[in-house]
Amino acid sequence: xxxxxxxxxxxxxxxxxxxxxxxxxxxxxxxxxxxxxxxxxxxxxxxxxxxxxxxxxxxxxxxxxxxxxxxxxxxxxxxxxxxxxxxxxxxxxxxxxxxxxxxxxxxxxxxxxxxxxxxxxxxxxxxxxxxxxxxxxxxxxxxxxxxxxxxxxxxxxxxxxxxxxxxxxxxxxxxxxxxxxxxxxxxxxxxxxxxxxxxxxxxxxxxxxxxxxxxxxxxxxxxxxxxxxxxxxxxxxxxxxxxxxxxxxxxxxxxxxxxxxxxxxxxxxxxxxxxxxxxxxxxxxxxxxxxxxxxxxxxxxxxxxxxxxxxxxxxxxxxxxxxxxxxxxxxxxxxxxxxxxxxxxxxxxxxxxxxxxxxxxxxxxxxxxxxxxxxxxxxxxxxxxxxxxxxxxxxxxxxxxxxxxxxxxxxxxxxxxxxxxxxxxxxxxxxxxxxxxxxxxxxxxxxxxxxxxxxxxxxxxxxxxxxxxxxxxxxxxxxxxxxxxxxxxxxxxxxxxxxxxxxxxxxxxxxxxxxxxxxxxxxxxxxxxxxxxxxxxxxxxxxxxxxxxxxxxxxxxxxxxxxxxxxxxxxxxxxxxxxxxxxxxxxxxxxxxxxxxxxxxxxxxxxxxxxxxxxxxxxxxxxxxxxxxxxxxxxxxxxxxxxxxxxxxxxxxxxxxxxxxxxxxxxxxxxxxxxxxxxxxxxxxxxxxxxxxxxxxxxxxxxxxxxxxxxxxxxxxxxxxxxxxxxxxxxxxxxxxxxxxxxxxxxxxxxxxxxxxxxxxxxxxxxxxxxxxxxxxxxxxxxxxxxxxxxxxxxxxxxxxxxxxxxxxxxxxxxxxxxxxxxxxxxxxxxxxxxxxxxxxxxxxxxxxxxxxxxxxxxxxxxxxxxxxxxxxxxx
Ligand code: ADP
Ligand code: MG
Ligand code: MG
Numbered sequence: 088x089x090x091x092x093x094x095x096x097x098x099x100x101x102x103x104x105x106x107x108x109x110x111x112x113x114x115x116x117x118x119x120x121x122x123x124x125x126x127x128x129x130x131x132x133x134x135x136x137x138x139x140x141x142x143x144x145x146x147x148x149x150x151x152x153x154x155x156x157x158x159x160x161x162x163x164x165x166x167x168x169x170x171x172x173x174x175x176x177x178x179x180x181x182x183x184x185x186x187x188x189x190x191x192x193x194x195x196x197x198x199x200x201x202x203x204x205x206x207x208x209x210x211x212x213x214x215x216x217x218x219x220x221x222x223x224x225x226x227x228x229x230x231x232x233x234x235x236x237x238x239x240x241x242x243x244x245x246x247x248x249x250x251x252x253x254x255x256x257x258x259x260x261x262x263x264x265x266x267x268x269x270x271x272x273x274x275x276x277x278x279x280x281x282x283x284x285x286x287x288x289x290x291x292x293x294x295x296x297x298x299x300x301x302x303x304x305x306x307x308x309x310x311x312x313x314x315x316x317x318x319x320x321x322x323x324x325x326x327x328x329x330x331x332x333x334x335x336x337x338x339x340x341x342x343x344x345x346x347x348x349x350x351x352x353x354x355x356x357x358x359x360x361x362x363x364x365x366x367x368x369x370x371x372x373x374x375x376x377x378x379x380x381x382x383x384x385x386x387x388x389x390x391x392x393x394x395x396x397x398x399x400x401x402x403x404x405x406x407x408x409x410x411x412x413x414x415x416x417x418x419x420x421x422x423x424x425x426x427x428x429x430x431x432x433x434x435x436x437x438x439x440x441x442x443x444x445x446x447x448x449x450x451x452x453x454x455x456x457x458x459x460x461x462x463x464x465x466x467x468x469x470x471x472x473x474x475x476x477x478x479x480x481x482x483x484x485x486x487x488x489x490x491x492x493x494x495x496x497x498x499x500x501x502x503x504x505x506x507x508x509x510x511x512x513x514x515x516x517x518x519x520x521x522x523x524x525x526x527x528x529x530x531x532x533x534x535x536x537x538x539x540x541x542x543x544x545x546x547x548x549x550x551x552x553x554x555x556x557x558x559x560x561x562x563x564x565x566x567x568x569x570x571x572x573x574x575x576x577x578x579x580x581x582x583x584x585x586x587x588x589x590x591x592x593x594x595x596x597x598x599x600x601x602x603x604x605x606x607x608x609x610x611x612x613x614x615x616x617x618x619x620x621x622x623x624x625x626x627x628x629x630x631x632x633x634x635x636x637x638x639x640x641x642x643x644x645x646x647x648x649x650x651x652x653x654x655x656x657x658x659x660x661x662x663x664x665x666x667x668x669x670x671x672x673x674x675x676x677x678x679x680x681x682x683x684x685x686x687x688x689x690x691x692x693x694x695x696x697x698x699x700x701x702x703x704x705x706x707x708x709x710x711x712x713x714x715x716x717x718x719x720x721x722x723x724x725x726x727x728x729x730x731x732x733x734x735x736x737x738x739x740x741x742x743x744x745x746x747x748x749x750x751x752x753x754x755x756x757x758x759x760x761x762x763x764x765x766x767x768x769x770x771x772x773x774x775x776x777x778x779x780x781x782x783x784x785x786x787x788x789x790x791x792x793x794x795x796x797x798x799x800x801x802x803x804x805x806x807x808x809x810x811x812x813x814x815x816x817x818x819x820x821x822x823x824x825x826x827x828x829x830x831x832x833x834x835x836x837x838x839x840x841x842x843x844x845x846x847x848x849x850x851x852x853x854x855x856x857x858x859x860x861x862x863x864x865x866x867x868x869x870x871x872x873x874x875x876x877x878x879x880x881x882x883x884x885x886x887x888x889x890x891x892x893x894x895x896x897x898x899x900x901x902x903x904x905x906x907x908x909x910x911x912x913x914x915x916x917x918x919x920x921x922x923x924x925x926x927x928x929x930x931x932x933x934x935x936x937x938x939x940x941x942x943x944x945x946x947x948x949x950x951x952x953x954x955x956x957x958x959x960x961x962x963x
Contacts (some may be wrong), residue, residue: 092134093152095159096126096327101403106131108323110182113423120402122395122420126163127177127327128156130295132184135321138299145296153295154288157326164328168198169287171206176220176329179294181301183322186424187310192231192301194294195365196224196329200285204268208261216334218264223333223364225271225283228290232297235278243270255373257362291326298324306521308879313528315891315928318882330419332412333364339413341368342541343378345396346406348428348549349487349540351435355379355396357409358539364412369541388418399423404445405454406436429487429549430459434608448615449960455612457927457954462488462553463609464640464946466600468587476585476594479574482534482559484591485545490532490554491585491597494578496569498526505529513584515571517564519544527553532586534593536562554588605640605949613641613949616956622933623940624951625701627920629653634696637945641952644701645693646853646942647793647920650768651709653689654682663714664725668739672763674729679767686768690775690790699786703853703920703942705793705832706768706806710753712743749858749867754796758806765806768792769813777821790827793853798835800844807848830916833904834858842904846911853942854901856921856929860888863897889922892929902936918942927954934958 099107099115107115111129118124134149161167166175176198199207199221208217229235244256247267251259259267272283284290301307302322311318332340341359346352358375360368368375382389392411395418399407408426412419428436437451446454468489492511495501502525504510514530516523518537527533527547532554535544539558548555564571569580576595578584583597605613625646626637634645654663659682666678693702716722726736745751758765769792776790792810797803807829818825829848833839834855842852861867868889878884892898901919908915918940923929925947933941934955943951 089148089152091131091152092137092149093128093130093156095128095156096124099129104184105320106133106323108132108182108184108325109186109424110180110422111323111325114325114327116402117399117420117423120398122398123418124420125328125330127160127325129182130324130326132321132323135299135302135323136319138296139303139321143296143300145292145299150292153291153326157291160326160328168291169200169203171203173210174198174203174207176207177291178325178327178329179291179298180325180327181298181322182325183302183316184320185314185316186427187307187314187316192227192297193365194224194227194231194297196220197228197290197294198287199224200287202285203287211334213334215261215264216331218261218268219259219333220331220364222264222268222271225268225275228294229271229275229278229283231301232293233275233279235275239274239278240271243267243274257373295324295326298322306524309525312879312886315886318885327421330412330414330421331364332360332414333362334415336362337413337416339363340365340411341375341378341381341413342408342410343392343396344406344408344426345400346426346428346432346436346439348406348408348426348432349484351406351428351432351439353439355393358541359411359413369539369543369546375539385413385416388413388416391418395420401445404440406432427546427549430462431487431608433459434463434612438608438611449619452612452615452619452953452956453960455953457950457957460609460949460953461946464603464949467603468585469599469601472599473587476596476598478592479576479595480559480561480593481556481591482561482593483540483545483557484587484589485540485542485557486533486548486553486555487589488532488554489585489587489589489598489600490530491583491600492531493581494571494584495530495580496566498523500580501526501530513586515562515564515578515584516544517566518542519547532556532588534559534562534584534586536560536564548588554586556586556588556591556593559593609949613952616953617641618956620952620955620959622930622938622955622958624948624955625703625918625920625940625942626945626948627924627942628693628945631692631696633945634693637948638697638700640945640948642697642700642945642948644703644940644942645697646703646918646924646940648693648702648704649708650686650689650704651707651713653686654714659685660714661725661728664716664721665729666764667711667714667743668725668729668731668736675761676763676767679763683767683771686771687775687778690772691779694775694779694788699783699788701789701791703791703793703830703851703918704768704772705795706755707757707764708754708795710743710745710748710751711757712740712745712748715740715743749861755794755802755806756796758794758809759802762806762809765809766813769810770817773814773817773825773827774821776825776827777818777823780825781823790825791851792827792829793832793851794829795832795855796835796858797831797833797845797849798837800841800848803831803845803848828916832858832920833901834862836863836900839900839904842907843911846908846915849908849915850912851916851918852904852908854904854917854919854921854938856892856897856901856919856923857889859900859921860893860897860923863900864888864893891926892921892923892932894929894932898932898936901932905936905938916940925951927957930954931958931961935962 096115096118101116104112107129168175179194204221208214226240230237275283332338339361343357347356357378360375405425407423410422437454440446441451492513495512501514504512511531513532515534535557545557562573585594585598623643625644626642627647628634629652662681669675726733772790776788794806828850830851831849832855833852917938920942924941925943
C-alpha cells in the first residue's frame with residue numbers, strides 16, 4: 088500500500104492538526120462527536136509539501152488517492168460526481184495548521200457544468216438556486232484557481248441588477264442568474280483565451296492545486312512572517328459535500344462565537360444571513376442578522392445550535408469560532424476553531440475559564456499570546472479631551488483601542504506614509520481585502536464604509552490588536568479622489584481623524600491619548616506569570632520617564648541605560664563638544680566637570696524611579712563625531728568658547744571622520760584613549776548611588792557599571808582599573824560604604840569566543856545582541872532593509888535577525904559565552920539587553936541557556952514577563 092495522503096473526516100481527529108490542518112482536524116473531531124457535519128476528506132499537509140517537492144505538480148499517487156476518496160464520498164452521499172441526474176457537489180477548502188484568516192481561498196459548488204446544472208435544477212425543482220450556485224462557482228473558480236479578478240464578475244452582477252432595476256442579488260431570478268453564468272464563462276474565455284473547464288475531475292484537481300499554490304502567495308508569506316509560522320508546514324485541503332444556504336428563505340449561513348470576541352463576555356455572539364452562501368455574511372453584500380434573531384425565526388435550530396456550541400466549548404475548553412449553514416431548516420456545522428479575540432477579550436476569557444474551573448492558572452497563562460499584550464499597553468484617549476470632542480459619526484466597534492492619525496485611502500499609502508514619512512495614519516476604505524494586510528498593520532486604525540463585525544477588516548484588525556471601526560454607511564467616499572464626507576464635514580488625505588474602537592465613535596479631529604496601565608484581568612494574569620517564571624525582567628531605559636513607565640509595567644531593574652542619550656540636550660551638547668575638541672587633558676577635564684553634575688542628577692533620578700532595583704549603566708558608546716556640530720553657527724560658537732578659529736574646529740571635526748564608524752573609535756576604545764571620560768562617569772554613578780542610598784534607609788543600590796564593546800580582556804582590565812580607582816576614592820572620601828559591580832557587554836564575537844578570559848575581570852555579562860548580530864552576520868541593522876526583502880522572497884531568511892535572535896549562529900555564541908563565563912566565575916550574572924530581549928522566542932532561548940534576566944524596552948516588559956512564564960512552563 089502506498090503512503091496515506093488522504094483521510095476521510097471519519098478517519099481523523101482533533102489531535103491531527105499537523106497532518107490535517109486545523110480545519111480538517113476539527114471537522115474530523117466534530118464528526119467523531121456526532122455533530123451534523125457534511126462528510127468529506129482531507130488531503131494532508133504532507134501532500135502539499137510533496138507538491139512543492141515535485142515542482143508544483145500533484146503526483147499520480149496523490150491524484151489516485153483523491154479520486155479513490157471521491158468514490159467513498161459518492162457511496163456515503165448516494166450522489167455521483169458529475170452526474171446530471173443526481174450530482175454530488177463539493178467545496179474545496181484550505182486549512183493550515185495555524186489558522187490564517189482570509190489567506191487561503193475556498194471554492195464552493197464544484198462539480199457543476201452546463202449539463203449538470205440543468206439536471207440539478209430539475210432534481211431540486213429550484214432553478215434559481217441551481218443557477219445561483221453555478222454562477223457563484225464560476226466566479227470563485229475563476230478568481231481562486233485562474234486569478235481572474237473578482238471585480239470583473241462583480242461588475243457584471245451590478246450591471247445585471249441595474250438592468251433589472253433591483254438592489255439585492257437575491258432579487259435576481261433564475262433566468263438572470265443563468266444569463267450571468269453565461270456572461271461569466273464568456274468573461275473567463277475573454278480573459279484566459281480558453282473555455283471554462285467542464286470536466287468535474289479537472290475542476291477538482293485545479294482547485295486542489297490552487298489551494299496548495301495559495302500557500303505561497305505574497306499575502307500568506309507576509310502573514311506567516313508576521314506570525315512566526317514556518318513556510319515548510321504546508322496547508323491541507325478539505326473536500327467536502329456541499330450543503331446549501333442559498334436554497335431559499337428557510338436556508339441560510341452564519342458565523343458565531345461562543346463568547347464575545349471583542350470583550351470576552353460569555354454568551355453566544357454572531358451573525359447570519361438567510362438565502363445566502365459562504366462569504367456573503369462576511370463580505371457585507373447584505374446586512375446580516377444577529378444570531379439572537381434565529382431564536383424567534385427558528386427556535387428548534389437555535390436550540391440545537393446552542394447545545395452544539397456548549398458541547399464544543401466544553402470539549403475544547405476554549406472560546407469557539409464556528410461556521411454553520413442551514414439547509415431548508417436543517418443545521419450543519421462547517422467549522423469550529425479556537426476563536427481569534429482581542430487582547431482584552433483573551434485576558435477576560437482566560438480568567439473566566441479559570442473561574443469556571445475549565446482551566447488552571449498555568450493553562451490560562453499559556454493561552455495568552457505574549458505579543459498581543461502590546462495592544463493593551465498603548466494609549467487610550469485622554470478622558471477630558473474625549474469628553475470635549477463631539478463625534479462626527481459612529482459605526483461598529485469592530486476592534487477596540489484608540490487611534491489618532493492622518494487619513495490615507497490606500498493600504499500602500501498607509502505603509503509608505505508610516506515607513507517613509509514617519510506619519511501616524513488612519514486607513515479609510517470602502518472595505519478592506521486581504522491585499523491590504525500590510526498597510527493595515529502599519530495604520531494606527533482602520534475605518535471602513537462597508538462590512539459587519541465579522542468582515543475582513545474587523546477580523547484582521549482584531550488579530551493584529553489594531554483599532555477598527557467598520558460599516559460606517561453614513562460615509563460618502565471617493566477613493567480615487569481621496570476624499571470622504573461624514574457628519575457634514577469633508578475630509579481629505581492628510582486630515583486628522585480619531586477612532587474609538589471600543590465605542591465605534593469617529594472624530595473629525597486629533598484627540599490626545601494617554602498611557603495604559605496594568606489592572607484587573609491583566610494584572611491577574613501577570614501575577615500568575617510572575618509566579619511561574621524564573622527569568623528576571625529588566626528594562627532598557629535612559630530617562631526617568633521611561634524608567635517609571637517600565638517600573639509600573641513590572642520591570643525589576645534597568646538592564647541597559649545608554650548614557651550618550653543624556654548628552655544631546657541643548658545645554659549639555661555644548662559641554663560635550665568642548666570636551667571633544669579639547670587638545671589637553673586639562674581642557675577635557677574642565678568640560679567634563681561641567682557634565683558631571685548633570686550626569687549625576689540623571690543617575691539619581693533613574694535610581695529614584697527604579698525604587699532601589701538594580702540599574703546597569705553603560706559608559707559612553709557611540710563614535711564622537713555623532714556629537715559634533717554641523718551648523719555654521721554652532722561651529723562658530725564652539726570656536727569662540729574654546730578660543731580657537733573656525734578653521735581649527737572644522738579640522739578637528741573632519742579628523743573625526745571614520746570610514747566605518749560602527750567599527751571605529753567608539754565603545755571602550757573611547758575610555759582607553761580618554762580615561763577621563765570613564766572617570767567622570769564613574770564619579771557620577773557612585774556619587775548618585777551614595778546620595779540616593781542616603782535618602783532611603785531601606786534601599787541599597789548596588790550600581791552596575793557596564794563597559795561596552797570589549798573584545799579583549801586587557802582593554803576591559805585597563806578601563807576597569809580607571810573605574811575602580813575612581814570609585815574607591817569617591818567612596819573613601821564620602822566615608823561611606825557602597826558595593827558596586829563592573830561588567831561588560833558581550834557584543835563583539837571575539838568577546839564571546841574569549842568569555843572565559845573576560846570573566847576574570849567582568850562581574851557580569853550583558854549580551855548586546857544588536858551589535859553581536861550585526862558583527863556576526865557582517866551587515867548592519869540600518870542597511871539590512873535594502874536586501875532582506877530579497878532574502879525573504881528567496882527563503883534564505885524567514886525573519887529579521889535583528890528582531891528575532893538567530894539561535895543557530897548568534898545564539899551559539901551567546902550559549903558558549905554563558906558557559907565559558909560561568910566556568911571562570913560561577914556566580915557571574917548574565918543578561919541580554921539587545922532589542923531581542925522583548926521577543927518571546929528569544930526569551931525562551933534565554934531561559935534555556937540559563938540567563939538570569941532579559942532586558943527590553945518599557946512597553947515590552949509585560950510581554951517579557953508573560954513570555955518568560957511560558958518559557959518556564961514549556962521547559963519544566
Ligand atoms: P475560510 O477559511 O476563509 O473561513 P472556509 O473554507 O471556512 O474558508 O469557507 C468559507 C465558507 O464557505 C464557510 O464559512 C461556509 O459558509 C462555506 N462553505 C465551505 N464549505 C462548505 C460546504 N461544504 N457547504 C456549504 N458551505 C460551505
Ligand atoms: Mg471558515
Ligand atoms: Mg552596542
